[in-house]
Amino acid sequence: MLRYRKLSFLLCILLCITFLLGMNKVEDTKGKKIFKNISIENIDIGGLTYKEALEEINKYYKEKDININYEDKSWTIRPDEIELSYNIEKALSEAYDYTETESKLENIKRKTGLILRRNYNIDLKATYNEVKLSNFIESICKEIDVDVTQASIEIKDSGEIIRKPSKEGKEVQIIKLKEDIYNMICDKKIKSLDLPVKIVNPAITTEDIQSINTVLGQFSTSFNEHNSRGSNIHVAGKSTSEKLIMPYEIFSYNKATGARNWVNGYKTAKVIIGGKYVNGEGGGVCQVSTTIYNAALLSGMEIEEVHNHTMPSRYVPRGRDAAVSYGYTDFKFKNPYSHPIYIKNIVSNGAITSKIYGCSQDRERLYIKTEEKIDKTNIIVKTYRVYLDEENNKIREELIATSKYKLK
Structure with a gap:
C-alpha cells in the first residue's frame, strides 16, 4: 500500500512537470521568455523576454562614465574609450540557452531543478581594454x-x-x-x-644647502703641472670636486673618480708599486686623495678607509698620505654631522687645494699630530687628531691611522 502511494506521488509530479514543460515551450515559442528561477547577479529574470530582462539588468549594471577628480581638475573615462563591458548580452544568451542544450534529457533535468526552485544564477563578467x-x-x-x-x-x-x-x-x-x-x-x-x-x-x-656657510678645513699640496702626472692631478681634482655629501653619507674616492684609464682622461705616469717608482695609469691621483684626506682630517670627518704608500710621499709628511688603487684600495670618509658638507678642489698654478665646506656650527678646534718610531726595516707612524676647547686646552685625541713605510 505504501509503495503504491509513493508511485502515485511520483507519477503526479511527473505529469505536472510534463505539463509545465509543455506550457513553457509554448511560451518560449511565442514570447521567447527565459525559464523561471534563472537570475543574473541575483536579479530574477525568469519569465522575462530579452528586452524586459535587458531593461531590468540595466537598472543596476549599465556601463557608466568613470569620473576622476583632483583639486580643480577632472577627467571622464567613457565606457567606449576603454571598451568597458559587463557582457550583459552574453549573460542573457546563457540564461536563454541554459534550458536549450542539445541534450533533451539534460534540458528536462535542468527545468525540473528550476521548477523545484533550484535557482541558477549567472555572474556578469566585466572586461575592459x-x-x-x-x-x-x-x-x-x-x-x-x-x-x-x-x-x-x-x-x-x-x-x-x-x-x-x-x-x-x-x-x-x-x-x-x-x-x-x-x-x-x-x-x-x-x-x-x-x-x-x-x-x-x-x-x-x-x-640643507643654506647651512653650508664656512670652510671647515682645507689643505694644499704642490706639483709639477707640466707633465702627465700633473695632467692626471687636474683630472682627478675635477672629478672629486663640487661633491655634496649629505649627513652620515660616505664619500668614496674611487667611486668619484672612476677607473683611472685613458677613457676617463688619465695618462701614464709614475706610481709607487712595491716600493719602487714605475710607470702606471693614473699616476698622480694619490696626491689628490692625500690632499682631500688632510682636508677631511682637519674638518673632523670620520675616516672609514685609508692606506699609506710603501714609501713616504714627497708632497706630504709621513702618516698623512692616502694611497689608492682602483678596485683594490680606496679612501673613504663619512660626514658625521647633521648638516651636509661640500668638497671643493682648486687646481691651479702647480698646486691643488681641497676645501671642505659645511655649517659653522660644526667647526671644531683641532690639529693633527704624528708620532714615529723605527724598527729594523720600517718606519711606523701613528696619526692622531687632537681636539681643543676655546682656550686651546686639549679635550681629547683620537688615533686615526697607523702607517708603515719601508726603510730605504
Missing part, C-alpha cells in the same frame, strides 16, 4: 606629474656661494589608480574617484 586605460592614465600623468627639484649649491674658486632652492614634485600613483579602477569595474560599482597623487619631497632641501 588595459592598454587603452593605461594610455588614458598616461595622459593624466602628463598634466599632473611634476619632477622634483633638488636644491643645489655651487662654490666658485673665489669662495662665492651660489644656491638654487629645492622644489617638491608630484607623481600620480599609477598602480593605486589602476587598482582602484580595476576593483570598481570588477565590483560593477562605478563611482567618482579621487586621483591618488604622491608628493615627492626633495632629498636635498633648500634648508
Whole structure:
C-alpha cells in the first residue's frame, strides 16, 4: 500500500512537470521568455523576454562614465574609450540557452531543478581594454606629474656661494589608480574617484644647502703641472670636486673618480708599486686623495678607509698620505654631522687645494699630530687628531691611522 502511494506521488509530479514543460515551450515559442528561477547577479529574470530582462539588468549594471577628480581638475573615462563591458548580452544568451542544450534529457533535468526552485544564477563578467586605460592614465600623468627639484649649491674658486632652492614634485600613483579602477569595474560599482597623487619631497632641501656657510678645513699640496702626472692631478681634482655629501653619507674616492684609464682622461705616469717608482695609469691621483684626506682630517670627518704608500710621499709628511688603487684600495670618509658638507678642489698654478665646506656650527678646534718610531726595516707612524676647547686646552685625541713605510 505504501509503495503504491509513493508511485502515485511520483507519477503526479511527473505529469505536472510534463505539463509545465509543455506550457513553457509554448511560451518560449511565442514570447521567447527565459525559464523561471534563472537570475543574473541575483536579479530574477525568469519569465522575462530579452528586452524586459535587458531593461531590468540595466537598472543596476549599465556601463557608466568613470569620473576622476583632483583639486580643480577632472577627467571622464567613457565606457567606449576603454571598451568597458559587463557582457550583459552574453549573460542573457546563457540564461536563454541554459534550458536549450542539445541534450533533451539534460534540458528536462535542468527545468525540473528550476521548477523545484533550484535557482541558477549567472555572474556578469566585466572586461575592459588595459592598454587603452593605461594610455588614458598616461595622459593624466602628463598634466599632473611634476619632477622634483633638488636644491643645489655651487662654490666658485673665489669662495662665492651660489644656491638654487629645492622644489617638491608630484607623481600620480599609477598602480593605486589602476587598482582602484580595476576593483570598481570588477565590483560593477562605478563611482567618482579621487586621483591618488604622491608628493615627492626633495632629498636635498633648500634648508640643507643654506647651512653650508664656512670652510671647515682645507689643505694644499704642490706639483709639477707640466707633465702627465700633473695632467692626471687636474683630472682627478675635477672629478672629486663640487661633491655634496649629505649627513652620515660616505664619500668614496674611487667611486668619484672612476677607473683611472685613458677613457676617463688619465695618462701614464709614475706610481709607487712595491716600493719602487714605475710607470702606471693614473699616476698622480694619490696626491689628490692625500690632499682631500688632510682636508677631511682637519674638518673632523670620520675616516672609514685609508692606506699609506710603501714609501713616504714627497708632497706630504709621513702618516698623512692616502694611497689608492682602483678596485683594490680606496679612501673613504663619512660626514658625521647633521648638516651636509661640500668638497671643493682648486687646481691651479702647480698646486691643488681641497676645501671642505659645511655649517659653522660644526667647526671644531683641532690639529693633527704624528708620532714615529723605527724598527729594523720600517718606519711606523701613528696619526692622531687632537681636539681643543676655546682656550686651546686639549679635550681629547683620537688615533686615526697607523702607517708603515719601508726603510730605504
